[in-house]
Amino acid sequence: MTAWIAVLIPLLIMVFALGMERLETRLRSGTVREDEVEDFLERARPDEVKALFRQGIGGALQMFRLRNLGKRGGGSKRGRGTATSPRDTTSV
Template structure:
């Protein structure tokens, strides 16, 4: 009986640790950096503030990033003259 406990307890601790590591990686990818929030609060448009209340900080920051992507030289459509 003691041998089973000596084998079972470390295995349970390892499984628990691996599960917590997976949970931590999911939480880390969903977090928002402090400087992003400060930048949003300083330069947000009214529609982005409304999105903050409707969708939360994730949705509002997504709108804010899309708007800033266009300003910073993101992919733009150009008309080619024939």
């Protein structure tokens, strides 16, 4: 009986440790960085603050990131479009 306990206890501890490692990797990928939260709290719009209360920090940060990506991608496209349109009108 003692031999079984001596074998099972280390095996159970190893299985538990492997399970906790898997859980830790899942939790680590879902965490939010501190600078992201600070940036969100400084520049969030009212609809994003509402999303913070309704969906949690993950959903609110997702809306915030999409808005910031839209500014970066949309602003550069508009800048190119306005720069080319006067050239087109002057050349025609």
